[in-house]
Amino acid sequence: MRPPARRCALLARLWLLTCSLAFALASKDVKEVTPSKNLEKSGISRKNDIDLKGIVFVIQSQSNSFHVKRAEELRKSILQQAADLTQELPRVLLLHELSKQEGAWTILPLLPHFSATYSRNSSWIFFCEEETRIRVPELLETLRRYDTSKDWFLGKALHDEESTIIHHYAFSENPTIFKYPDFAAGWALSIPLLNKLTKRLKSEALRSDFTIDLKHEIALYIWDNGNGPPLTPVPELCTDGMDAHCVTTFHSSLPLCGNPVKKEDIFVAVKTCKKFHDDRIPIVKQTWAGQASLIEYYSDYAESSIPTVDLGIPNTDRGHCGKTFAILERFLNHSHGKIAWLVIVDDDTLISISRLQHLLSCYESAEPVFLGERYGYGLGTGGYSYITGGGGMVFSREAIRRLLGSKCRCYSNDAPDDMVLGMCFGSLGIPVTHSPLFHQARPVDYPEDYLSHQVPISFHKHWNSDPLKVYVTWLAPSKEDKARPETRKGFEDEL
Structure with a gap:
């Protein structure tokens, strides 16, 4: 399901324009902190001289x-x-172990x-993937460079080059x-800021x-519209790992x-309709x-x-739940034998099957796996997570078997298929598995620095872009598609 762009654009643009001005004013009060290579020589106050026990590490883990x-x-x-x-x-905490609450991955509820x-006994909460x-x-x-009695929100800074639908056209x-x-x-939160955010969360939902x-x-x-701190960029927090001053790095290779x-273990279903046969299928x-x-x-x-295969489900402009469930039933019950994986994509999805082959080697098809880019709906009030359909939805055969063995179905043929699937799997206790390598939007909708440490698997939408160029630039097989063999390289060797 697409984000509710029209509603968000109409309702949010006015206050976002105000936010842009307020943020510009607030940002002037934040002084950039330059890195210090030697604390002994820099004269840093001892009140900032925290020990490791003052840092709580939170790994943003998943239950798969x-x-x-x-x-x-x-x-x-x-x-x-x-x-x-x-x-x-x-x-050192694992996020998925902290709460059975569906929205725990969104962090704020925790x-x-x-x-x-x-x-009482800590100075920082440090989050990482x-x-x-x-x-x-x-x-x-x-x-230790930062005064732990103050409000700090630290991280490697990203920004949008142009307003984007995935951010509701914020700061347009x-x-x-x-x-x-x-x-x-x-990224990190100081304890004083954590306590202020907690107070706010308790007073307003x-x-x-x-x-x-x-x-x-x-x-x-x-x-908080200028009432809280903006992000303070920390140059030592990195993703490329090329600079000696980096204290964090991130792998950009595919796991293997x-x-x-x-290929014979992956069945690909493309959702289309007659009006797009001539434009999108080619x-x-x-x-x-x-x-x-x-x-x-x-x-x-x-x-x-x-x-094309006519599933007997009329096309709708709203959602494709009826069509998607018909595909799932056809895959499980009427054909395709013991194929382990099903991938459902839109006719304007661009995807790399070869990269998907590498990624899926790290998942057990005997487990109920529902994989893609994770979104959430109403998670602050007991909602559910789902895999957004445009980037591609990947199902293990076992996940489909459990889903169709339940009574959970579409409430109408034109219901949003990805959201209904999220509700159904949530009711079955099957968590969605997130991969940032699937993308609901186009490459231009993401910061270049964010995509630079990815080997992307999919992008979505053709509007205002050349899909052939997008595919060649971002997804076509190349010598640079290097997979990291998880089973042969020790974790310590990567540090």
């Missing part, structure tokens, strides 16, 4: 077995580095827990003015209906666990369709020249 393994390896690395410093060990549990690599001694030195007059953290580099880009939305919430999944065939061993085009009209 592959992600649990990666998060546990990172936790082991952090604790081992701390032990080598002969200091009292810090707390801030009261962090405040109540750690604020499973693939973030941390030089713990150097991180400690970096954090000057999108570059608002900075938000690249989670891959790690979270209001956002949709969670689309968490890092941007967290930065907006913390900034054993051998890539065979682009699919000119770009990525040749990588797929098994592919079918599902439409509201059977056209032998493509060919």
